[in-house]
Each structure stands twice: as C-alpha cells, then as structure tokens.
Amino acid sequence: MVSRPNIHVKSKVAVVGAGITLFRRRMLETPRELAWEAAKQALDSAGLTIRDIDCVVIGSAPDAFDGVHMKGEYLADGSGGLFKPTVRVYVGGGTGVFVPIAAWWHVASGLCRTVLAVAEEKMSPARPHPQGVFAYIWDPVLERPLGPNLLWIFALEMRRYMHKCNASKETIALVSVKNKRNALDHPAAQAAANITVEDVLNSEVLVWPVNRLDVSPVSDGAAALVLASENEARRITDSPVWIEGVGWTLDNTHWYNRELGYPRYVQYAARMAYKMAAIERPWRDIDFAEPYDPFDYKELHHIEGLMLARPCEAPKLLEEGWFDRSGELPTSPSGGLLGVGNPIAAAGLMKAAELFWQLRYEAGARQVKKPVHRGVAQAWGDLMQAGTVVVMGN
Amino acid sequence: MNAQWSKNPWTVYRFPGRMEVEKYVYTPGLHGLEFAKALREGRIVGTKCGDTVYVPPTTFCPDMTRGEIAEVLGPWYVESYTVVHESLEGKPLEKPIIIAVIAPEDAEGALVHYVDADPEEIYIGMPVEPVFRPPEERKGNILDILHFKPSAQA
Numbered sequence: 001m002v003s004r005p006n007i008h009v010k011s012k013v014a015v016v017g018a019g020i021t022l023f024r025r026r027m028l029e030t031p032r033e034l035a036w037e038a039a040k041q042a043l044d045s046a047g048l049t050i051r052d053i054d055c056v057v058i059g060s061a062p063d064a065f066d067g068v069h070m071k072g073e074y075l076a077d078g079s080g081g082l083f084k085p086t087v088r089v090y091v092g093g094g095t096g097v098f099v100p101i102a103a104w105w106h107v108a109s110g111l112c113r114t115v116l117a118v119a120e121e122k123m124s125p126a127r128p129h130p131q132g133v134f135a136y137i138w139d140p141v142l143e144r145p146l147g148p149n150l151l152w153i154f155a156l157e158m159r160r161y162m163h164k165c166n167a168s169k170e171t172i173a174l175v176s177v178k179n180k181r182n183a184l185d186h187p188a189a190q191a192a193a194n195i196t197v198e199d200v201l202n203s204e205v206l207v208w209p210v211n212r213l214d215v216s217p218v219s220d221g222a223a224a225l226v227l228a229s230e231n232e233a234r235r236i237t238d239s240p241v242w243i244e245g246v247g248w249t250l251d252n253t254h255w256y257n258r259e260l261g262y263p264r265y266v267q268y269a270a271r272m273a274y275k276m277a278a279i280e281r282p283w284r285d286i287d288f289a290e291p292y293d294p295f296d297y298k299e300l301h302h303i304e305g306l307m308l309a310r311p312c313e314a315p316k317l318l319e320e321g322w323f324d325r326s327g328e329l330p331t332s333p334s335g336g337l338l339g340v341g342n343p344i345a346a347a348g349l350m351k352a353a354e355l356f357w358q359l360r361y362e363a364g365a366r367q368v369k370k371p372v373h374r375g376v377a378q379a380w381g382d383l384m385q386a387g388t389v390v391v392m393g394n
Numbered sequence: 395m396n397a398q399w400s401k402n403p404w405t406v407y408r409f410p411g412r413m414e415v416e417k418y419v420y421t422p423g424l425h426g427l428e429f430a431k432a433l434r435e436g437r438i439v440g441t442k443c444g445d446t447v448y449v450p451p452t453t454f455c456p457d458m459t460r461g462e463i464a465e466v467l468g469p470w471y472v473e474s475y476t477v478v479h480e481s482l483e484g485k486p487l488e489k490p491i492i493i494a495v496i497a498p499e500d501a502e503g504a505l506v507h508y509v510d511a512d513p514e515e516i517y518i519g520m521p522v523e524p525v526f527r528p529p530e531e532r533k534g535n536i537l538d539i540l541h542f543k544p545s546a547q548a
Contacts, residue, residue, distance in 0.1 A: 026421070027421070028421050028422075028423070028424060028427065029421070029423055029424055029453070030420075030421060030422070030423035030426060030452070032423070032452060032454075033423045033424060033452065033453045033454065036452075036453065036454040036458065039458065040454070040458055040459075040460075043458065049457070049458065050457055050458040051457075064415065067415075067418035067420065077452075077454075077456070078452070078454060080458050082456070124419075125418040125419050125420050125421075126415045126417075126418055127415065127416055127417045127418065127419055128415075128416060130415070132414035132415035132416075133415055135414045140409060141409050145409070
C-alpha cells in the first residue's frame with residue numbers, strides 16, 4: 001500500500017459486511033426495527049454476532065423526520081449499541097457517508113477492532129409532509145418569513161448550473177432515466193422504473209426547473225456496514241474491502257458567498273480523501289462512483305466536485321453514455337437515491353455499501369461491466385453544505 | 395409572519411415561528427402490532443428470546459437475533475410509583491393520579507401505567523392486575539388497559 005502523506009493510522013480499516021432493508025414509504029417497522037434488520041444482515045454477511053463488535057456508530061438525519069427526539073439513544077438497542085461505546089453522528093444529508101468515516105476513525109485510531117455502523121431514517125411519519133421539517137434549516141429572521149421550501153435551494157442551484165454550463169433540462173433528465181433504470185436490478189429499490197426523458201419533462205412541475213421525476217422519493221429504510229482493523233478483517237474474510245481515504249468539509253450555509261454552480265464543499269472533501277488514498281488523477285484512478293443524487297442535476301454537479309469530470313463537462317459525458325453501467329466511469333450503478341430511494345442517512349450509507357458489493361463482485365445484475373479496483377461514494381447535507389467522501393478499494 | 399412591534403423601545407423584537415409539521419403518524423412495528431392486537435383481546439404479549447420473554451415486545455432480541463411473540467401472564471408487581479397532585483398546567487387535581495412502573499413475574503421488562511389505588515396504601519412490591527376496557531371500547535393501544543388495580547397477594 002502506498003504511504004499516506006497526511007495521516008498516521010494505527011491500523012488499516014476494512015469493510016467486511018453490509019446489509020440493507022427495503023426502501024419504502026410507510027414501512028410498518030419502527031425505526032429501531034429497521035436499524036436492527038440492516039445491522040443483523042450486515043453482521044450475518046460478515047459471519048459475526050454482536051458479541052464480536054467492539055463499538056457502534058449510528059447515523060441519522062434530523063430527529064424531526066422519525067419524530068423522536070434523541071434518535072441516537074432511541075436507535076441504540078436496535079443498532080446493537082447497548083453497553084458498548086456508541087455514538088450517533090449527524091451532518092444533515094451528508095450523514096450517510098459520514099457514518100463510515102466516523103466508523104473508520106474508531107478503527108484507524110486503534111480504539112476499536114470492530115465497528116458496527118448503522119444508518120436509519122424514517123421519513124413517512126410527519127404530516128402533512130416531511131418537507132415541513134426542512135422549513136427549520138433556514139435563517140429564522142432573514143429567510144423563513146419568505147416561506148421557503150427545500151426545493152427552492154435545488155431550483156436555484158439547478159437553474160444556476162444550467163446557466164453556467166449551458167446544460168439543458170433534457171440532458172439533466174438523462175440522470176433520472178439512468179438511475180431509475182439501474183435501480184431495476186436493486187432488490188431494495190423503491191422508485192425503479194424504465195422511463196424516458198419525455199416522462200421526466202412531462203411530470204408535474206414542482207418548482208421550476210424542478211419536475212416531479214427530477215426528485216428522489218420520501219423513504220423509510222436502514223443500511224449497515226461492519227468495519228474491522230486489518231488483523232481482524234483478514235481473519236473474518238478473504239476479500240476485505242479497504243477504506244483508502246475519507247474526507248469531509250463544511251461550506252457556508254449562507255447564500256451570499258457560495259458558488260451555486262460548483263460544489264466546492266465536495267471538492268475539498270474529495271481532495272482530503274484522495275490525498276489519503278494517494279490518488280492524483282481521480283478521473284483515471286477511480287473506476288466507478290456513487291455521487292449523491294437526491295436530484296438529477298446534483299449527480300452531475302457532484303461528479304464535477306469529485307473531479308471525475310472537468311467543471312461543466314459532466315452533461316456532455318452523460319450524453320455519450322460515459323456514466324452508464326457499461327460506460328467508462330459508471331456512476332450510481334446502485335440506482336442511487338433517484339432509483340433506490342432516499343431515507344436520508346440510510347441512502348448515503350447505501351451508496352457506501354454499493355462500493356463494498358461492487359468491489360467484492362457481489363452486486364449481481366448491478367455489477368458494472370469493467371473490472372473494478374477503486375470506487376468513491378459521496379453525500380451532501382442540504383442547506384448545511386456538508387460534503388462527505390469515502391474511497392474504497394479491493 | 396411579521397415582527398411584533400412594540401411601543402416600548404426597550405422591548406426586544408420578536409419573530410414568531412411555527413412548526414409546519416402538524417403531526418406525526420407512527421407505526422407500531424411488527425411485534426408492536428401483535429402487542430396492539432393482543433390488547434384488543436385483553437391480553438399482554440412480549441417477545442421470547444431464548445428462555446426469556448421481554449415486554450413490551452420488539453422484533454429483535456438483546457443479542458440482535460429475531461424473537462417470537464409470547465404470552466405474558468403476570469402476576470404483576472409495582473416496581474416503583476409516584477403520586478401526581480397537579481395537572482401539567484399546575485392546577486390541583488381533584489383526585490391524585492398514581493403512575494407506576496409495573497413488572498411481570500414471568501417476563502423481563504415493565505409497563506408504565508396508572509394504578510387505581512389509595513395513595514396511602516400503595517407500596518413497592520404490591521401485586522396488581524390490569525383492568526381492560528370493555529371489548530367494544532378497545533382501540534388496540536396502551537389505553538385499552540384502563541389502569542392496574544391491586545390484586546390479592548399471589
């Protein structure tokens with residue numbers, strides 16, 4: 001393994017197991033039961049029981065989604081966290097990828113040999129719509145009086161990106177078409193479909209230029225990973241997947257000095273992760289990617305932030321099929337948030353789990369065509385501008 | 395939403411807000427649903443994990459395996475209690491309310507519920523039994539148990 005220029009770790013860290021529940025709106029299971037189903041599956045896939053786990057990391061987005069305050073403590077028993085060093089992490093929508101990052105430092109520091117990392121979100125309990133929860137991420141004095149809605153951010157950002165990169169709605173809709181098609185092969189998927197660009201353009205306009213099919217659905221679900229130190233990982237499995245780099249960054253939540261057309265928070269987080277992974281040319285050294293795609297243009301935005309394409313180059317590459325599962329650099333082979341669904345924290349961890357399955361060649365019908373050695377997953381926290389990035393290799 | 399201006403220049407301006415999520419609709423969970431169904435039938439169930447039954451039930455066990463639904467028969471005992479004399483608004487109550495942690499002998503865990511007893515007579519370790527609403531009034535929730543009442547020494 002190449003030397004790590006900016007970090008000293010006690011142990012390399014591997015992912016040795018993964019699990020996921022169905023992603024659906026209005027699951028009957030309680031949040032604790034969803035967390036348990038994913039955690040159990042991840043433990044089973046690693047051939048471990050909860051007694052083999054030293055520490056537990058839980059990730060969940062705002063308490064207001066599940067409608068239970070102090071969700072970390074609430075989820076602890078279902079996540080196997082009782083009477084162990086357990087912590088809940090939270091950076092908005094970036095939480096899902098922050099979970100393996102936090103789990104990584106538990107192991108890399110030498111503190112824990114094995115970590116169960118669980119992410120859960122149940123968005124369906126809130127009435128009339130979970131969208132209401134997002135009303136409280138805005139500045140209460142300057143912005144909230146305008147009655148803002150989360151879609152505003154996306155609409156403003158999407159419009160800016162279209163303007164800056166001269167990208168059409170037709171081209172951007174191809175992301176939705178690709179991801180929903182990829183999701184047809186994902187057994188947990190909620191919004192898999194064979195649709196066309198016309199379907200996206202003809203769907204209901206929510207906040208122009210955002211249409212219904214440009215957006216990921218409201219979802220319930222959970223995902224989990226098991227991480228282990230190098231020694232433990234080699235005992236547990238013949239095919240560990242190594243976490244080669246992690247990075248996270250926060251940009252300004254205020255509008256006035258943020259560039260809407262380019263996600264700097266992703267670029268800075270990616271630079272940190274790539275440096276750790278000794279990656280100098282991500283567009284060549286990364287074989288496939290799971291960029292965060294709650295909206296279709298967001299995937300293009302994030303591909304550029306991850307430096308997998310030059311600024312404004314992603315729409316053109318998309319049209320050429322570059323990001324298809326059989327393409328040069330497959331993106332969201334899982335089906336992404338647009339196809340598999342978007343239970344916030346669980347959706348980000350689903351992307352990290354997809355790296356694990358792809359790098360073990362266990363993704364079944366979702367397996368990308370080219371040989372894979374290294375993948376990157378990324379998530380982003382809505383108005384908070386948290387960028388989280390994890391690089392894994394086999 | 396407008397600032398509430400005041401004629402008093404020393405008053406701090408206030409910007410009222412409102413939580414736009416008006417309510418939540420929760421699911422009981424898989425074993426929670428069995429618990430609710432059992433209450434309608436005037437029974438209490440828990441989750442069996444190995445030789446131990448846990449109440450209230452969850453689908454999973456403390457060792458992260460899957461549990462089975464099992465009957466909890468009691469007898470039930472008061473594990474701790476408190477006597478409430480004022481309402482949430484601070485008004486004196488006509489009749490004090492007893493809230494208790496009530497644990498069954500044949501299962502791990504406990505329920506929190508009302509006990510209909512004389513505050514002077516209740517004690518820790520007192521045997522109690524659930525009093526269910528009439529079948530036609532039951533709705534499949536925890537209030538299908540009206541309260542617990544003192545029972546004969548088991």
